[in-house]
Amino acid sequence: MKTIILDDEQLAIQSLTRLLRRVDPDGTHEGFRYAKDFLRYIEENAVDVAFVDVDLYDTDGITLTRQLAGIRPELNVVIYTGHPEFKADAMDLFVSGYLVKPASEEDLRRVLSHLRYPIRPVRVQCFGHFEVYVGNHPLKFERKDSKEVFAYLIDRRGAEVSDEELRYLLWSEEEDTDKKRNYIHNIIYDIRNTFAACGIRDIISSRRGYYSVETGCLRCDYFDYLEGKDVPTARLCEYMEQFGTWSSATKQKLFGGTELA
Secondary structure: OEEEEEOOOHHHHHHHHHHHHHHOOOOEEEEEOOHHHHHHHHHHOOOOEEEEOOEOOOOEHHHHHHHHHHHOOOOEEEEEEOOHHHHHHHHHOOOOEEEEOOOOHHHHHHHHOOOOOOOOOEEEEOEOOOEEEEOOEEOOOOOOOHHHHHHHHHHOOOOOEEHHHHHHHHHOOOOOOHHHHHHHHHHHHHHHHHHHOOOOOOOEEEEOOEEEEOHHHEEEHHHHHHOOOOOHHHHHOOEOHHHHHHHHHHHHHHHOOOOOO
């Protein structure tokens, strides 16, 4: 999980950070004292939960929460404050939680277990070189072609891909043999097994000879870009660079003046 804290008191940041590291030792937890630095980080990074104080140097947490709704509509915002009297104002903004200082580990766990937007631990990076992260760690597949097949399924954005397409992807020809068919099945098995080992199941859907990725199970910079969100990494106009043979077609549609269908 990736969290960010905005509080003008450094001790409050340190206190909440300690609790977060106890609850989520594998996560990334950042703290800021100034709204401008906090907002810059939010604009440039994918974040699961933002903890926002009410009393701030240069604004107030309620006003800032309204602003965040326009920047990251699906960001879980938790008001983190010593003022319980602002809870009604916060709830009117449909925040994901209200945490009163000093918070206990039990308080934090309760808030995190009732977040408004589900936390998707899988993050897919398409701009630049393709990479898959679970938490903060790159995912390592057992078979060398599994990463490219998964990248191709991501490129198709949940559309079904046939055995024939995958054969052509891997061998640049469509000849069907039992060996190739079994190899593709083993690739799909490897992808599923790799995610399952991280506690993530059902990320690949299949029916007889067709496969697709469950897009709701992950966060993806490519999908965000197509939804009109600002994705700073897209500004370099690079897309799945290690798979240039087929990914260049999408790259051309994205950055070469042709609209993506």
